[in-house]
Amino acid sequence: MTVLIGTDAGLYRVEDLPFEQGAAEQVLDCGVVTAVKTFTGHEGVFVASSEGAFRSTDGGHTWTDLGVPLGDRFWHAGTSEVWSILGTPDGALYAGTNDPYLFRSTDDGATWHELKGFRELPSRGHWESPIDPHYARLRALEQVPGRPERLIAGVEAGGIHLSDDGGQTWRDRRDTIVDDIHQVLPISADVWLATTGYLDHNLENLGLGHAVGEGGLYRTVDAGDSWTRIDQGNDFSYIRRVFVHDGTVFFCGGEEAPPAWVNDGHEAALFESTNFGRDWERVSYPGEPHEVIETWDVYDGDVICGSGLFDVPDTRDDVEGRLMRRDGDGSYETVGRVPANVSRIEVL
DSSP states (O other), X not given: OOEEEEEBTEEEEESSSSXXXXXXXXXXXXXXXXXXXXXXXXXXXXXXETTEEXXXXXXXXXXXXXXXXXXXXXXXXXXXXXXXXXXXXXXXXXXXXXXXXXXXXXXXTSOOEEOGGGGGOGGGGGOOOSSTTOOOEEXXXXXXXXXXXXXXXXXXXTEEEEESSTTSSOEEOGGGSOSOEEEEEEOSSSOEEEEEOSOOHHHIIIIIOSSOSOOEEEXXXXXXXXXXXXXXXXXXXXXXXXXXXXXXXXXXXXXXXXXXXXXXXXXXXXXXXXXXXSSOEEEOOTTTTTOEEEEEEEETTEEEEEEEOOSOSSOOTTOOXXXXXXXXXXXXXXXXXXXXXXXXXXXX
């Protein structure tokens, strides 16, 4: 069973868990990996990264650049970056970049065109990232289950926005949730989860500066018309991603945003809920209290996850990426290490 491991230094591949130190093979040198996904109706597996979007049709051995337009828009690395990718059952591919822009392909990635309606959202002038030069990122891009024409876009930082026509036109929903969106996870047509960070533009506009929001894990039961925070009272509310498997909800949060992670000026915690967020149990895991879990999948029936430190202004050479496996009694064990922070995993 193949596991693809996205890191902030490219993509790695292993054939089995656990694996020994140095056994993971780097199969794609693509900078920071922002997504690794498979899609119904699309052959192969897709990767989004700071150096573009790629696809493999041979289990991750070789990769083809999909040629998503990056343009010459200035970014901290000098070019744009692909932050999200989506394949829909009708054969369309979508890619979201920083700034942010949204592109669509209807010929399997051979050509792309920009969905300019996304650029016309009224709140776009308020979107930004805390990283210079403050361009926002289209970090989350999802299709709604049971509603094939409805797309969800989550902007870091700029809120959540909806399309009912496959991305041609968009409804601005920034007013329904805090700005700093990291992930949107649709559970059903109407029930979605969203993870958020600490950038709240309303507070920022009062002169309170960046990273002063409360963050947290949010749930909607009315397809994004309203949102309720379901981790109230949680101090570990800088949350990158959430995962749901077999009736259990998982998330890991930090008490501070990434700038505090440079010198371990933070603590992280892992939580599980078996009643969809009514109650949360903090559980122990390897790498605490500083490593942050950002990605999950299921391997041979067990939940696996990956951790590290992400987005720190100065990369730390002393932190390796870690893969963990949750066993039958709910405890976590390390099953492998890679040279860089683990941002995404995908089991093939």
